[in-house]
Amino acid sequence: MDLTFDGGLTDVVPVEETSQIGQARRVAQQIATQAGFDATDAGRVALIATELATNVLKHARGGEIHVATVPGIDTRGVEIIAVDRGPGFNLADCLPDGFSTGGTRGEGLGAVKRQADIMDMYADARGAVVLARVYPKGFTRADIRFGASHHALHSEPVSGDGWGMAQNADAAEIVMVDGLGHGVAAHEAARACIDAWRATPFEEPVSLMVLLDTAMHGGRGGAVAVARFDRKSESLRYAGIGNISAGLHTLDGSRGLASHPGIVGVQTRRAQAFDFPDVGGRLLIMHSDGLQSRWSLKDYPGLGTRHPAVIAALLHRDFCRGRDDATVLAIRLDATV
Template sequence: MDVTLSGSLTRVVPIEETSQIGHARRVAQQVAAEAGFDTTDAGRVALVATELATNVLKHAKGGELHIAALDGIGARGVEVIAVDRGPGFNLVDCLPDGFSTGGTRGEGLGAVKRQSDVMDMYADPRGAIVLARLYPKGFGKADIRFGASHHALHSEEVSGDGWALALDDQRIAAIVVDGLGHGEAAHEAARVAVGTWLAEPMEDPVTLMGALAQAMLGGRGGAVALARFDARTAGLRYAGIGNIAGSVHLPEGSRGLASHPGIVGVQTRRAQAFDFPQVAGRLLVMHSDGLQSRWSLKDYPGLVSRHPALVTALLHRDFCRGRDDATVFAIRLEATA
C-alpha cells in the first residue's frame, strides 16, 4: 500500500440558529459532490450534517460544523465534525436511540452512527466534539486514522499553511509548513513546499529539507517540519526549521520535538534531524503557530486514545489564536498494513 495525500481547507459552518442547519446540510452535500459521491451517498452525508447540526443547536445552544473532503485508501470521503463549548454529555448514554438531553426523540446520534463509516466522540464540561467520516458504499475500510484541521485566517480565501501525509505498509511520513505571513504569497510558498515533498516523501528529512530550501528560493519562504516513522524499528526521525511545533503523546505524558530557528528558502541553513526511538503507538501532533503552544493532552483525560481527528478539532477549538492561518495535524504512529 502506497498512499500520498494533502488536504484542502476545513469549511467551518457556524450553528447558532435554525436556518444554519440547512446551510450546513448544503455545504456537506457540496463537499460530497466534489468528492465524487453519487446522489445516494451524498444523501447520507447530508443526513449526518443535519443531525449533528441539530444536536449542536438543541443541546449546546450553538457551535460549529467542520466539513472537509479527505482521501482514504482507494476512495475519497467526507468528514463532518460537530464542535461545541458545552455543557457536554455522557458518551455512554447518548448513542442509544431514545436518549436525549434536550427533550427530543433522541434519534440524532444513533442515526449518525448508522450512516457513518467512522464515528467517535469526546465530551467533558468544556464541550463536545463528534466526528463522523463517510465513504461511498463499498469503501467502508478506506479510512486512515489521522486528523487535520486546516483553517485560513478569517479574512483570507486561501491558507498560507499546508500539510501532507504519505504511507506505505511500514512507514508514515508527514509535512506541516507555514508560509511566512498569510495570503497569496504565503499560500504559494506552502504549495511549493508540499509539492516538492510529495515527489519523494519517504526520503531522509535532512535531504528533503535541502530540496525544499532550493524549491522555495525566491518566494516568501516559511517554517517546515518533517517527520518519518518506521514501524520496523519503532523509531521517528524528525527535522524542523522555524516555528512548527511537534510532539509525541501517550496517556502518561508527552515529549516535544525540537526545531531550529530559520526560514526555509530565505534564511537557509542545513537541517539537523533528531531520532526518537520506541515511539510506536504514540500520537504524533504537529501544528503551525496559528495555534497556541501551551496546551497539554493530559488536561483532557482519555483524549489521546481517541481518533486523531478529535484531537485536532479540539485543539483548534481551545487554542486557536484567531489572528493567523492555523493547521493542526495528528496521526497514530503504527504500521498501516
C-alpha cells in the same frame, strides 16, 4: 497501498440559527459529490451533517460544523465534525434512540452512528467534539487514524499553512509548512513547499529539506517540518526549521521534537535530523504557530485515547490564537496501515 495527499482548508459552517442547518447539509453534500460519492453515499453525508448541526443548535445553543475530504485506504472519505462549547454529554447515554436532553425524539446521534463508518467524540464541561467519517460503499475499513484541522485567518480565502501525508506499507510521512505571515504570498510559499514534496514523497527528511529550501527560494519562505515513521523499526526521524511545533504523546506524558531556527527558502542552514526509536502506538501531533503552544492532553482526561481527528479539532477549538492561519495534525504511529 501507496497514498500521497495534501490537505485543503477545513470548511466551517457556523450553526447559530435554524437556517444554518440547511447550509451545513448543502456544504457537506457538495463536498461528498466533489469527492466522487454517488447519490446514496452523498445522502448519508448530508443526513449526518443535518443531525449533527441540529444537535449543536438544540443542545449547545450554537457551534460549528467542520467538513473536509480525507484520504482513506484506496479511496477518499468525507469527515464531518460538530464542535461546540455547550454543557457536554455522555455519548453512551445519547446513542440509543429515544434518549434526549432537549425534549426531542432523541434520534440524532443514533442516526449518525448508523450512517457513519467511523464515529467518535469527546465531551466535558468545556463542550463537545463529535466526529463522523463516511467512505463510499465497499470501503468501510478504509479509515486512517489521523486528523487535521486547517483554517485560514478569519475570512481570508487562502491559508499560508499547508500539510501533506504519504503512506505505504513501509512508512508514513508528514510534512507541515507555515508560510511567513499570512495571505496570498504566504499561501504561495506554502504551495511551493507542498508541490515539491509531492514530487518526492518518502524522501529522507534532511534530503527533503534541501529540496524544499530550493523550491521555496524567491518567495516569502516559511517554517517547515518533516516527520517520517518507519513501520518496520517503529522509529521516527524528524527534521524541522522554524516554528512548527511537534511532540510525541502517550497517556503518561509527552516529548517535544526540536526544530532549528531559520526560514526555509530565505535564510537557513542545513537541517539536522533527530531519531526517536520505539515510538509505535504513540500519537504524533504537529501544528503551526496559529495554535498556542501551552497545552497538555493531560488536562483532558481520556482524550489521548480518542480518534486523532477528535483531538485535532478540540485543540483547534481551545487553543487557536485567532490572529494567524492555524493548522493542527494528529496521527497514530501504527506499524501497519
